[in-house]
Every structure is written in structure tokens, then in C-alpha cells.
Amino acid sequence: MHTIAVLALDQVIPFDLSTPIEVFSRTRLPDGRPGYQVRVCAERPEVDAGTFTLRAHRGLDGLDGLDGADTVIVPGTAAPTAPLTPAVRDALLAAAADGTRIASICTGTFPLAATGLLDGLRATTHWIAADLLAALHPKVTVDPDVLYVDNGQFLTSAGAAAGLDLCLHMIRGDYGSAVAADAARLSVMPLEREGGQAQFIVHDHAPTPQGSSFEPLLTWLQENLGRNLTLADMAAHAGVSTRTLMRRFREQTGTTPLQWLHRARIRQAQHLLETTRHPVERIAGQVGFGSPTAFRDRFKRMTGVSPQTYRRTFS
Structure with missing residues (x-):
């Protein structure tokens, strides 16, 4: 039996905390035995979880691999930039040194990254916090486009639902697909979500300084957006040469004019998919793509799913 130690930090997000507890506690092996023993660990006996106070089963010693912890889960926290206490940092580093698998859910990636254990590795978090994670921890390669990242010993996931995907992924690695599929059924969750493990991200326009x-x-x-605009069209409207447009546009927005235009078109397409029943072919024309095929290809590259899948999810 594997032992899962769930680390409860102050302002832990309740759903992120309950997800691994529920999923791993309900996992059963083919002979009916439980696959995991779950314990909640914290620095202090009581933890502020926002709407309630949590009483932990164990102290930080419960993260110790020598005490039987095979996996440590770091749930999301409503205070992701809060500094780690020396005791929590040392406990996570000691668990890592023992070879314990450590996984984070949502903003739980922030405290895990603060230990330095993710330096030089690819990691993810909720897309809305990805830029902040990258800014605070530049040695971590932040990928905001996926549901989870498995580096072997260290794993990270996006939002709370993606934390469930990560838990099922670990169960499959520990006990095989049959056990994981049974755990997925109990969670009313597909074992593999459609979308190439992509987060549903709203791609904002590149920022432009006021003025x-x-x-x-x-x-x-x-x-x-519906017009077939070229770089020359944009330069002419701005009253500059194409070379000047390219240089100044990147300086002010951080991207190229055509990349900005593609993002704007995809964002508009997302809005239309959510709020209308227009056929995909019509939407492709409305947002300026020359063909529905080109639109579908670009949409899937930028969102990770097809237009129809996006519509089924968000309409």
C-alpha cells in the first residue's frame, strides 16, 4: 500500500485539498484492498482553510519518506506568494532527498517552486497564475498550456480539475490502467480528458502601454478581424514602413502584428462559440480565416481543443 501525505499550508484551497484525499482514499485494488493510505500533515495542528479551520492528522514528520510517505501532495493555496517557513522548506527538501514523489495542485506549484526543487524543470499551474510563477521563479520553465507535467519525481498540475487528472495519472503509474479507470469512474471523470492535456485558456491580446x-x-x-489583412495593410494604416511596424510593434506589445491578429481572431472565435449557434464554417469567415480548415488548425494549436469541443464545454 502506498502512503499519500497531503501537506496543508495556511489558506489552503479546500477543493484542492479534498481532491487527492477523496481520489486516493477511494482507490481499490482488484482484490478489494485499498491502494493508498492518506494522511494530512501540517506545520501546526490547526490550519486556516478560509471558510473553516482544518485539524491535521500529523505534523511535518509525516512527510518523511522514512516514516512511510511515498508521495507528498502540495494543494493549492490562496496565498501563493507567501514565503515558506524554514520548517516546511526543510521538510519538503528532506522528502525529496529521500526520493519521495512530490506533486502539486494548482497554485501549490508556488510553494514547491520556492524550495528550488523545480529549478531547471518544466512545470505548470493554473493559467491565470502562470505569468506570476514565471516572474517569481525564472529558473522554472513554466508551461501554461497543459493540464499537468510529470518530471518523474516532481509533478505539477493546473487548476483543481487538472489536479484530479494528475491523481488519476499517478494511480495509473502505480497500479495500472484498470485500477485508474475504476478510480476515474468513482470520481465521475474520464481517465483521459480530450484536448491533449490542454488547459482552456482565454488568450488575451498582447498588452499595449497606455498612450x-x-x-x-x-x-x-x-x-x-474579418478582413484578409496583410502586414502591408497594417503598416499603411499606421503610416509607417513594414520594417518600422515590425520593430516598434514588438517593442510595445512583445509580439508581432500577425501573432497579435491571430490571438485577437481566436479570442473572438471563442466568444462566438460560447454565445452563438453559428456553424464553425461561418465563424471561421467572421474572424478572418480563409478556410474552415485553417481556422480549425489554428484554434486547436492555440487552445488545445477543436472548436466543437470548446463549444460543447463552454456554450
Whole structure:
């Protein structure tokens, strides 16, 4: 039997905490035996979970691999930038040194990254916090486009639902697909979610400083998404050469004019898929793609799923 130690930090997100407890506690082997023993560990006996106070089973000694912990789960926290206490940092580092598997859910990636254990590795978190994670921990390669990342000993996941995906992934690795499929059924969850393990991300337009000389151009682009616009069209509207447009646009927005335009078109397509019943072919034309095939390809590259799957999920 594997032992799962769930680390409860202050302001732990209740759903992120309950997900691994429920999934692993209900996992059964083919002969009916439980696959996991789950214990909640914390630095202090009581933990602030926002809407309630949590009483932990064990102290930080419960994370110790020598005490039987095979896996440590770090749930999300509502205070992801809060500094780790020396005791928590030392406990996570000691668990890692013992070879214990450590996984994070949602913003639980922040305290895990704060230990330095993710330096040089690829990791993910909820897409809305990805930029902050990258800024605070530049040695971590942040991938905001996936549901989870498995580096072997260290695993990270996106939002709370993606934490469930990660738990099922670990169960499959520990006991095989049959046990994982049974755990997925108990969780009313598919074992493999469609979408290439992609988060559903709203791709915002690239930021433009207030007062930028390109604000009028971006407004014009937004109003003309359905047109077959070229780089020359954009430069002419801005009153500059294409070379100047490329240079200044990247300086002010961090991306190229065509990349910005593609993002704007996909964002508009997301809105139309959510709020209308227009056929995909019509939406492709409305947002300026030359063909439905080109639209589907671009949409899937940027969101990870097909337009129809996105519509079924969010309409």
C-alpha cells in the first residue's frame, strides 16, 4: 500500500485539498484492498482553510519518506506568494532527498517552486497564475498550456480539475490502467480528458502601454478581424514602413502584428462559440480565416481543443 501525505499550508484551497484525499482514499485494488493510505500533515495542528479551520492528522514528520510517505501532495493555496517557513522548506527538501514523489495542485506549484526543487524543470499551474510563477521563479520553465507535467519525481498540475487528472495519472503509474479507470469512474471523470492535456485558456491580446502610438492601430485591427489583412495593410494604416511596424510593434506589445491578429481572431472565435449557434464554417469567415480548415488548425494549436469541443464545454 502506498502512503499519500497531503501537506496543508495556511489558506489552503479546500477543493484542492479534498481532491487527492477523496481520489486516493477511494482507490481499490482488484482484490478489494485499498491502494493508498492518506494522511494530512501540517506545520501546526490547526490550519486556516478560509471558510473553516482544518485539524491535521500529523505534523511535518509525516512527510518523511522514512516514516512511510511515498508521495507528498502540495494543494493549492490562496496565498501563493507567501514565503515558506524554514520548517516546511526543510521538510519538503528532506522528502525529496529521500526520493519521495512530490506533486502539486494548482497554485501549490508556488510553494514547491520556492524550495528550488523545480529549478531547471518544466512545470505548470493554473493559467491565470502562470505569468506570476514565471516572474517569481525564472529558473522554472513554466508551461501554461497543459493540464499537468510529470518530471518523474516532481509533478505539477493546473487548476483543481487538472489536479484530479494528475491523481488519476499517478494511480495509473502505480497500479495500472484498470485500477485508474475504476478510480476515474468513482470520481465521475474520464481517465483521459480530450484536448491533449490542454488547459482552456482565454488568450488575451498582447498588452499595449497606455498612450502607445499603436493604440489606434489595435482598435482598427479589432474592428476589422474579418478582413484578409496583410502586414502591408497594417503598416499603411499606421503610416509607417513594414520594417518600422515590425520593430516598434514588438517593442510595445512583445509580439508581432500577425501573432497579435491571430490571438485577437481566436479570442473572438471563442466568444462566438460560447454565445452563438453559428456553424464553425461561418465563424471561421467572421474572424478572418480563409478556410474552415485553417481556422480549425489554428484554434486547436492555440487552445488545445477543436472548436466543437470548446463549444460543447463552454456554450
